[in-house]
Amino acid sequence: MKNNRDIFTLVGILVAAFCLLGLNLYLGEVRINFGTIVDLLGGGTAENASWSYTIENRLNRSLVAFSGGGALALSGLILQVFFRNPLAGPGVLGISSGASLGVATVILGGVGMSSLLGNLGLISAGIIGALGVLILLLIISRLISSSITLLVVGLMFGYFTSSLINVLFQWASESDTREYVIWGLGSFEGLNGKEGWFFLVGVLMISLLTVFLIKPLNALVLGTSYAGSLGVNLKRSRLLIIIICGILTAVVTVYCGPVSFIGIAVPQIIRFIVRSKNHLLILPITFLAGSALALLADITVRLSGNALPLNTVTALIGAPIIVWTIIRMNKTGAKV
Amino acid sequence: MRLLLSSLFVAVVAASCIQHTTQEEQESEKFRPQKQIEIKYAEGFEVEYTADYTKIVTHSIQNNEFFRDSVYIQHTSSAKLDGLKKIPFTLSSVASQSTTHLAFLDCLHELETVKGLCGVKYIRNDSVSSILEKNEIKELCLTESVQIESLLDCNPELFFNYPFGKTEQKGFAENGVQTLYIAEYLEQTQLARLEWIKLFGLLFNKVEEANAYFERVEDNYLSLRQKSQSTNKKFIMNLPFGDSWFMPSSKSVGVEVIRDAGLDYYYQREEGTENQIHTQEQVWNDGIYADYWVIIADRPVGYGLEDLLAEKEVYAEFKAVKEQQVIMCNIAEVDYFASGVVEPDVLLRDMLFHTHQISDHQPKYFFRLE
Numbered sequence: 230m231k232n233n234r235d236i237f238t239l240v241g242i243l244v245a246a247f248c249l250l251g252l253n254l255y256l257g258e259v260r261i262n263f264g265t266i267v268d269l270l271g272g273g274t275a276e277n278a279s280w281s282y283t284i285e286n287r288l289n290r291s292l293v294a295f296s297g298g299g300a301l302a303l304s305g306l307i308l309q310v311f312f313r314n315p316l317a318g319p320g321v322l323g324i325s326s327g328a329s330l331g332v333a334t335v336i337l338g339g340v341g342m343s344s345l346l347g348n349l350g351l352i353s354a355g356i357i358g359a360l361g362v363l364i365l366l367l368i369i370s371r372l373i374s375s376s377i378t379l380l381v382v383g384l385m386f387g388y389f390t391s392s393l394i395n396v397l398f399q400w401a402s403e404s405d406t407r408e409y410v411i412w413g414l415g416s417f418e419g420l421n422g423k424e425g426w427f428f429l430v431g432v433l434m435i436s437l438l439t440v441f442l443i444k445p446l447n448a449l450v451l452g453t454s455y456a457g458s459l460g461v462n463l464k465r466s467r468l469l470i471i472i473i474c475g476i477l478t479a480v481v482t483v484y485c486g487p488v489s490f491i492g493i494a495v496p497q498i499i500r501f502i503v504r505s506k507n508h509l510l511i512l513p514i515t516f517l518a519g520s521a522l523a524l525l526a527d528i529t530v531r532l533s534g535n536a537l538p539l540n541t542v543t544a545l546i547g548a549p550i551i552v553w554t555i556i557r558m559n560k561t562g563a564k565v
Numbered sequence: 566m567r568l569l570l571s572s573l574f575v576a577v578v579a580a581s582c583i584q585h586t587t588q589e590e591q592e593s594e595k596f597r598p599q600k601q602i603e604i605k606y607a608e609g610f611e612v613e614y615t616a617d618y619t620k621i622v623t624h625s626i627q628n629n630e631f632f633r634d635s636v637y638i639q640h641t642s643s644a645k646l647d648g649l650k651k652i653p654f655t656l657s658s659v660a661s662q663s664t665t666h667l668a669f670l671d672c673l674h675e676l677e678t679v680k681g682l683c684g685v686k687y688i689r690n691d692s693v694s695s696i697l698e699k700n701e702i703k704e705l706c707l708t709e710s711v712q713i714e715s716l717l718d719c720n721p722e723l724f725f726n727y728p729f730g731k732t733e734q735k736g737f738a739e740n741g742v743q744t745l746y747i748a749e750y751l752e753q754t755q756l757a758r759l760e761w762i763k764l765f766g767l768l769f770n771k772v773e774e775a776n777a778y779f780e781r782v783e784d785n786y787l788s789l790r791q792k793s794q795s796t797n798k799k800f801i802m803n804l805p806f807g808d809s810w811f812m813p814s815s816k817s818v819g820v821e822v823i824r825d826a827g828l829d830y831y832y833q834r835e836e837g838t839e840n841q842i843h844t845q846e847q848v849w850n851d852g853i854y855a856d857y858w859v860i861i862a863d864r865p866v867g868y869g870l871e872d873l874l875a876e877k878e879v880y881a882e883f884k885a886v887k888e889q890q891v892i893m894c895n896i897a898e899v900d901y902f903a904s905g906v907v908e909p910d911v912l913l914r915d916m917l918f919h920t921h922q923i924s925d926h927q928p929k930y931f932f933r934l935e
Contacts, residue, residue, distance in 0.1 A: 258847040279849035282879035286846065399707065403687065404863050411807050418808040418845075421878070535809040535844055 235505045235514070242517040246295065249524035253291040257531055259283055286418070289425035290527060294417040296432040297485050298495075298523020299516035300477040303436055305492030306499070306515045310446050310508075311470050312370070315500075315554055316380060318493035319478040323362045323386030325489075328482035329413070330390040331358025336409045337394070337401040355483035360475040362386050367471060415486035415539035417527050428484060435480070438473050439512055442466065446508040488523075489540050490547025495519045497554045522546065600772045602764075605783075606757035609748050610764050617644035621767060623746045625728065628838070632728040634746040638767070650743045652723050655770035660705060660721040664688055666747060667697075668903040669765040672778050678769070681705045681719035689900040716742055723768070753838070755818050755909035756783055762907060778907075785910035786825075793827040793917055798856035800828045801848060801885075804876070810848045811840040822909060823859055826916035831855050849879050857920075858885035859931070860893040861901060868895055870934040891934040892919045899930050 254266055261283065265275050269284045305318040312322075319325050331354035366383060373379050398406060420428055445466035448456035457463055481488065499515045526542040602612060608627075613620040619638040625631050636650045660681035661667065667688070670676050676696045683706035688694050705715050716724060717740060724737065728746040737744050749761040759782060766775020800823060802813055813819050815833045817840075824830060831851050835841050852858065864872070870891060874880050885891050894901050905912055908929070915931040917923045 258844045259850045277850060277853055278882040279846070279853050279879055282849060282877075282882070283846040407806070414807075416807050531844065535807075535842055 232505060232510070235503050235510050238502055239510065239514050239517070242514055242521060246517050246521040246524065249521055249528065250291045250295060253294070253524055253528050253531070254284065254287050256528060257283070257287060258534060285422055289420050289422060290417040291524060292425045292429045293420055293485065294523040294527040295520040296429045296436075297417060297481040297488065298491050298526075299520040300432045300436060300481050301488060301492040302495035302499075302515045302519025302522070303439060303512065304474040304477045305519075306496040306511065307439065307442060307446065307470055307474055308492075309496050310449050311467075312379060313449075313452075314380060315497060316493060316551065317383075318496075319359075319474065319482075320487065320489045320492055321380060321387075322366055322383035323390065324359045324366075324475065324478045325482050325487040326387040326390040327358035327360075327362030328355040328479045329358070329487050330393055331355040331479070332412065332483055333394040333397050333409055334358075336412070337397040337405050352480065352483050356476055356479040358390075359479035359482065360471065362390070363471050363475045367467065412486045413540075415488045415543070416530075417485055417523065417539065420484065428480075432477065432480060435473060435476055436516060438469070441469060442473070443508045443512065445469075446512075447506065450506060486539070488543060490543045490551070491519055491522055491526075494547035494550040495522055497550055600776065602767060602772055602776065604760065604763065606754055607749075607752055607760040607763075608757065609751055610761065612764075612767065615640075617641045618646060619767065621745070621764060623728075623748060623764075625748070626751050629748075629751055630729070632746055632748075634728070634744070636723065636743065636745050636768075650745075652743060652768070656722050656768050658719070658721045660703075660716060660719045660724045661747075662705070662711065662724070662726040663747070665749070665903050665906055666725050666765075667693055668900075668905075668907045669762050670769075671904070672762055672907050673765060673769055673771045673774055675765075675769050675771070676700075680721055681716060681724075683711065688903070689896070689898075690904055693900075693903075711737075713737070713740055713742075716740075749906065753816050753818065753821075755822055755912070756786060758818055758906055759783070759909055782908070782910050786913055789910060789913045789917060790825045793825060793913075793922055795829075796827045796856075796920055796922075798828050798920070799831050799854070800857035800859050801831045801852055801855040802859050802861070804860055804862045805845050805848070808845050810843045810845055812843050812848070813840055814838050818909075819861060822912045823857075823916055825913055826920055827922065828857055828916075828920065845877075849882075852880070852883040852885070855883070855885055856888070856890060858883060858891045859916075860891065860934075861896065862893070863896045864893075866895070866898055868893070868897075868934075873934060889933065889935070890919075892916070892931050893934050894931045901930055905930055 255261075255263060259280070261269075261275070261280055265280065266284055269275055269281050270288070275281060301319060304324075308317045308319065308322060309315050311317075332351055335351050335354045365386065366379065369382050370379055373382065401409070445456065445461045445463075448459045448461045449466075453463060478492075495518045496515055499511060499518055503511055503514055505511065522543075526539060526546065529542045530537055530539050601614060604611065609625070610621065610623045613622070617640050619640070620635055621638070622633065622635040624633040636652050637644075637646050638654055639646060639651050657678055658680050659670075659678050661679060662683045664682065664684050664687055667676065667679065667682070670679060671690075671693055676693060677700060679697060679700060679702060681703040682697070683704070685697065685702060685704045688697070703715050703719050705711050705719070711726070713736060716737070722743065724742050724744045725747045726737075726744050728748050747761070749758050752758040752761075760779060762775045762779055763772070766772045802820070803811065812832050814837055815830055815835055816838050820830050832841060870886070870889075873891065874886070880886055896902060899905075911929050912931070914923065914926055915928045918926040918928055919931060919933055
């Protein structure tokens with residue numbers, strides 16, 4: 230019965246995500262009727278030659294929002310279970326900041342490093358930055374038992390990397406500085422046709438690796454010692470969590486900027502809605518909810534005529550949810 | 566008797582030639598600028614002349630955030646200007662928060678007086694750079710704000726700054742640095758912006774040179790504008806940042822000069838004085854029909870049409886691209902934001918050349934992308 234309800238939730242969120250994807254294709258500053266959109270998606274032409282590019286652009290950003298939002302939510306959920314802290318997430322723990330530092334090193338590093346290294350350089354630098362912070366956190370987590378203290382350490386990493394980025398600003402050219410600032414505002418826009426599909430496939434493939442985490446996560450909810458007694462290989466699970474979360478966060482951060490709040494807020498909502506403790510169900514629901522929230526945020530950004538940056542919208546949606554979580558935790562003494 | 570009358574006549578004539586001026590009045594005579602300035606277009610500054618001093622006031626215009634600032638050029642020692650900002654009759658050392666101010670100083674051959682500047686690395690004009698290097702000019706803005714120690718080290722008689730960051734202003738005064746807000750960028754016409762050269766002329770006691778420069782450029786500009794004909798062709802402007810396309814206000818001076826060349830702005834009906842944010846898709850939608858695409862942007866040296874098309878495939882569909890009517894001012898290559906301010910006639914001439922209304926002209930700021 231409980232499972233049926235959760236399966237309905239899964240289907241409901243799936244339908245909602247696809248409806249939002251459709252809306253993101255339809256809504257925009259340029260009004261294109263639905264029939265023309267379908268024609269264009271089928272390879273047809275329209276009265277205005279720019280419309281096919283407009284629809285392609287809307288589709289690409291929708292795909293990026295779908296997969297990027299899902300990936301962030303998934304990372305957030307895994308990290309919250311792993312650190313046993315509902316406020317953990319790629320942003321709070323400094324992982325996004327690590328990725329930002331990697332990207333900043335390439336963009337602001339001078340002598341046209343970004344053009345020299347290209348996208349591959351950006352992605353590699355972002356992944357190295359994100360994984361670096363995650364590994365440091367893991368080392369420190371063995372020395373600190375309090376998860377709140379660990380969060381504070383994560384915040385300190387965030388401040389530290391921000392300071393390093395500020396140092397890089399001193400030598401950066403005006404155009405590099407502007408490029409980095411715009412990247413920092415976050416956006417699902419910018420990938421062309423092929424890149425958008427690569428991003429989607431890449432993120433989905435890495436996300437699928439979380440299948441190997443279902444059993445460890447189910448056990449970790451009950452505590453590390455209990456998980457160990459259930460035969461979970463904690464060392465291997467920890468390594469897998471580091472790699473999957475680090476790469477997902479880094480890839481999304483590199484392409485979309487440090488998108489805040491989705492990684493923390495979505496798992497909270499899912500935890501509230503879904504009764505099951507089985508991550509076989511929780512993981513896909515979280516991914517789809519992250520996708521839906523990211524698409525909703527992107528629609529809001531586009532309907533505001535880009536006056537609102539993506540991070541402003543995600544903060545407006547996410548921050549109240551986090552406050553609600555803290556109050557709820559305080560009332561019930563709830564733990565993950 | 567005749568001798569007596571002659572002596573009396575000489576005495577009267579001599580007496581009439583005696584000037585009953587005090588020492589202060591003599592100082593006044595000595596310090597008064599050769600010629601007063603007449604403000605025709607600029608709205609952001611005014612000048613008040615008295616026997617004892619000349620007061621220069623700069624202020625906000627229209628709906629911009631309010632500010633008002635003033636300095637006094639003292640003519641006589643009796644002028645009661647205690648607690649007010651007094652500057653020498655002619656400035657010998659200044660500092661500036663903007664490279665744009667250098668263009669005015671360059672026209673008046675006063676670059677040697679510049680001891681400190683914000684954004685030394687952004688100077689695009691080689692001759693200006695070499696003069697400033699000889700001056701051993703100091704960079705004042707290693708971060709976004711002015712470094713007060715560097716400014717004090719320059720010890721300028723006057724620091725030209727922007728009217729934002731007003732808390733900084735207080736800090737300058739506390740440290741004994743005299744400042745004057747310069748807000749030529751708020752002016753809404755090219756000639757009004759250029760007219761600020763008269764203010765600099767006053768500050769450096771070069772009013773006649775400033776007036777002559779202004780009148781020459783004004784004459785050029787007005788006569789070129791008169792020659793231009795309406796082409797019934799439309800233009801869009803610039804390039805996007807991410808998904809946002811900051812289209813200049815229809816009241817901006819950048820748009821004005823292109824409109825004066827006889828082109829119609831695609832977004833002329835939009836109100837407001839600030840840049841309008843459009844989504845890319847909106848501009849793509851309009852770019853299909855716009856006859857000209859005028860770009861003022863920072864791109865690598867040697868940037869061409871192929872580079873532009875590599876940025877977005879959709880640009881190949883733009884009418885201006887198909888008809889090779891993409892006109893670009895690459896600010897990495899030309900000094901648009903500084904010397905462009907004092908050469909609006911050259912900007913207009915460039916645009917007239919590219920719209921085939923004049924020939925035999927070597928463009929300086931705008932070039933056709935090929």
